Amino acid sequence: MKKVNCRKVGITLALLFIIGLTVSTIYSRGFFERQKPFVHVTGVESITFTWEFEARGVAGELGELSQRLDRGFDFDIEITVPEEKYIFYMSDLRIYPGQNVDVTFDRHGYAINGVVINRSFMDGEFTLVVAIQDPTSLLYPGNPATVTLEVTLTEEDLTNMIPMIALNQDPFTNQHYIYVVNRRDGMWGREFYVERQDVELSWPERIEFFYNIFSATGFDFRLPIVTWSDQELYDGALVRLWD
Amino acid sequence: MKKRLSYRFRLAIVVFSAIICVLPVLFIVLNSLMSADEAASRYTSRVTPVTALGLTDGNLHYVEATLIPDLLTLSGFRDILMHDPTNLRFLWNSLILAVPIVVGTLIISPMAAYAFERLRAKHKEKLFFAYIITMMLPMQALLVPHFIAANFLGITDNYLAIILPAIFAPFGVFLIRQQMKSFDKATIEAAKIDGANELQIFTSIVLPNLKPTMTALMVLSFSEVWNLVDQAVVFIREVRFMPLATQLSIAYSDGMISTVFAISTVFMIPALIVFIYGQDNLAEGVGYTSFR
Numbered sequence: 001m002k003k004v005n006c007r008k009v010g011i012t013l014a015l016l017f018i019i020g021l022t023v024s025t026i027y028s029r030g031f032f033e034r035q036k037p038f039v040h041v042t043g044v045e046s047i048t049f050t051w052e053f054e055a056r057g058v059a060g061e062l063g064e065l066s067q068r069l070d071r072g073f074d075f076d077i078e079i080t081v082p083e084e085k086y087i088f089y090m091s092d093l094r095i096y097p098g099q100n101v102d103v104t105f106d107r108h109g110y111a112i113n114g115v116v117i118n119r120s121f122m123d124g125e126f127t128l129v130v131a132i133q134d135p136t137s138l139l140y141p142g143n144p145a146t147v148t149l150e151v152t153l154t155e156e157d158l159t160n161m162i163p164m165i166a167l168n169q170d171p172f173t174n175q176h177y178i179y180v181v182n183r184r185d186g187m188w189g190r191e192f193y194v195e196r197q198d199v200e201l202s203w204p205e206r207i208e209f210f211y212n213i214f215s216a217t218g219f220d221f222r223l224p225i226v227t228w229s230d231q232e233l234y235d236g237a238l239v240r241l242w243d
Numbered sequence: 244m245k246k247r248l249s250y251r252f253r254l255a256i257v258v259f260s261a262i263i264c265v266l267p268v269l270f271i272v273l274n275s276l277m278s279a280d281e282a283a284s285r286y287t288s289r290v291t292p293v294t295a296l297g298l299t300d301g302n303l304h305y306v307e308a309t310l311i312p313d314l315l316t317l318s319g320f321r322d323i324l325m326h327d328p329t330n331l332r333f334l335w336n337s338l339i340l341a342v343p344i345v346v347g348t349l350i351i352s353p354m355a356a357y358a359f360e361r362l363r364a365k366h367k368e369k370l371f372f373a374y375i376i377t378m379m380l381p382m383q384a385l386l387v388p389h390f391i392a393a394n395f396l397g398i399t400d401n402y403l404a405i406i407l408p409a410i411f412a413p414f415g416v417f418l419i420r421q422q423m424k425s426f427d428k429a430t431i432e433a434a435k436i437d438g439a440n441e442l443q444i445f446t447s448i449v450l451p452n453l454k455p456t457m458t459a460l461m462v463l464s465f466s467e468v469w470n471l472v473d474q475a476v477v478f479i480r481e482v483r484f485m486p487l488a489t490q491l492s493i494a495y496s497d498g499m500i501s502t503v504f505a506i507s508t509v510f511m512i513p514a515l516i517v518f519i520y521g522q523d524n525l526a527e528g529v530g531y532t533s534f535r
Contacts, residue, residue: 010520017512021334028328035326187332187483 029188036240037231039194041181041224045161047207103132160202161210166227167199176201178213179226179233181241194226196235268511270310275319275504277312282319282500285309319505330494330506333487337469338513340402340486344409344468345461352415352460353453357445359416360423361431371420375413386477393478404478409468415460422456423449458524465517 097118102111114132121127168177179194199213206212215221226233233239274282285307323330359371377385385408393404426449434444472488479485487510494503518525 006519006521006523010516013516013519014513017516021331024324025328025331025335028325028331031326032328185481185483187329 033240036238037229037233038242039179039181039226039230039233039239040228040242042163042166042227043224044159044221045210046157046159047161047210048157101130103130158207158212160213160221161207162213162225163227164206164209164211166225167211167213176213179229180219180221180223181226181239182223186238191238192241193236193238194233270308271504271507271511273310274312275501275508276315276317277501277504278314278316278318279322279501281313282504286500319501320509323502323506323509327502330487330490330502330509332483333485333490334506334509336484337471337486337488337510340405340471340475341465341468341513343402343406345465347406347410348412348415348464349457349461351410353419353450353457354445355416356419356423357441357449359420361441375417378413378417383473386473389474390477399478400480401478402484405471405474408474409464412464415464418460418463419453419456422453426452455524455527458521459527462517462521462525466514469514 097116099116101114101116103114104111112132114130116128117131118129119127120129162178166178168179169175170177175198177196177198180197181192182195183190183192185191197215197219198217199215199219202212202214213221226239229239277285359367364370389404389408390399392408393399393401396403398404398407431444431448434448439447470488471486475486475489482490487506491503491507491510494506
């Protein structure tokens, strides 16, 4: 029986092993990369927003004005604020008695200065009472005119605004959270992964298609935020960025 | 008759010992062909559809080791070779560590052994004794001085902290020097008379006769460095630079049993290849043979 040359066999096997390992590494890296979810990311936006509060009401009978008010007010108008508006605008005492407001009657079309004299919440309705002057003298008690109340509240520099689709909510704890993309040196070089960050909604919670968020843990919002993913994400998941 | 019985008895002991030695390897190789579900149900406490019924009957869940799986599959190999490159990275790390160490040992050890054997120095034997006495110390005892030296050189968290001490390890020097003692001094003296310098004597006369020993040294040092764990744990901080030997136990504790069997099988292949390459010379290399 012919003696096997072990050296040649060993060298051949070693070469085959190295080639096989190289091919396997290249293929498995590509496969592993393709399994990662694709994500779209965005940064937080800064918005300067001027708050204008509108509510419609009916001019009521001129009741007895509070003694605290100066003379010159002719009517008080009771306005019922729609729930969605009062949640955003009435909280934090942004509408308060003594606040100056502009009242525009449909009939006139121009703004009349008024003052908030009362605000109350009863039976699920938020009600404002505004006292106005009537320089036109065209209004009378009981006039059922509708009014548009405009109050310029404030200008806010909101620096942590995220698109609505970036905000998630845990179905078990109702905790709001976002996914941020971070970078690290992984097994085969640089890799991206997502981290779940719990956030809270800050007033005003929503402006158009953005949510106003802040982090109770002091998280820095300079990292990209995931707005879309083609697969379910979880904390620590490796991802690919959609170029 | 007595001779035959004695021979059969000795043969039985040898065969039995061989089976004992081969059994763990056979166990790993055959279990690497097990499916992930079967591996989980046999070797972990994880409740699977297979074990759930047994647990509801009040039975305890023991490890149910088997040599041959119920269903033979290559899914474990597919996972480690084609789906997840993590273990391959560790395997490459092991190769990156092992190859320089073996090559460096094969370069340094003959030269050092030749120097110890040929040079005429006053306290040569005492120096050699002090050098090889470290072979008697457990490797863990040498880790602290190695770490201090590596820290001084600024090579901690670097493969050099493992490669350099391994290259200058005394075992290779000891093995080759013992082989050189059997060299015929007359041949070397004749070469010297003919005008050959020490380098020429070393490369033309000594080295060719050291081939069996060098092959044996290659096999032995490779098998030692391939299973390296302690030095890697001490000197390497980042997981992605760790050799595979350190990660097998982690993979086991993560519950990926079928992967552990498969990657262990793959892990054995380089050592096997090196052994196949050097098996002709292994016995001869570590024994004392005559100078040719």
